[in-house]
Amino acid sequence: MSGFPTAHFCKRCNRETPHSEVLVRKPSSYDTDKSILGTLKLWAHTLINGGHYYDMDR
Numbered sequence: 001m002s003g004f005p006t007a008h009f010c011k012r013c014n015r016e017t018p019h020s021e022v023l024v025r026k027p028s029s030y031d032t033d034k035s036i037l038g039t040l041k042l043w044a045h046t047l048i049n050g051g052h053y054y055d056m057d058r
Contacts, residue, residue, distance in 0.1 A: 010017040031042065 007016045007018045
């Protein structure tokens with residue numbers, strides 16, 4: 001997860017606030033489906049979401 005800041009600026013507090021949690025990507029059902037249809041579903045899911053995964057564990 002390089003490239004993500006470890007702190008963000010809080011406008012309310014007017015100071016830098018460190019992140020207190022780390023998001024870890026959950027494996028999707030498409031990851032375990034090794035069929036051609038599963039590969040196409042994973043490709044379409046990635047294309048639609050711009051490569052971002054929104055199903056995350058905290």
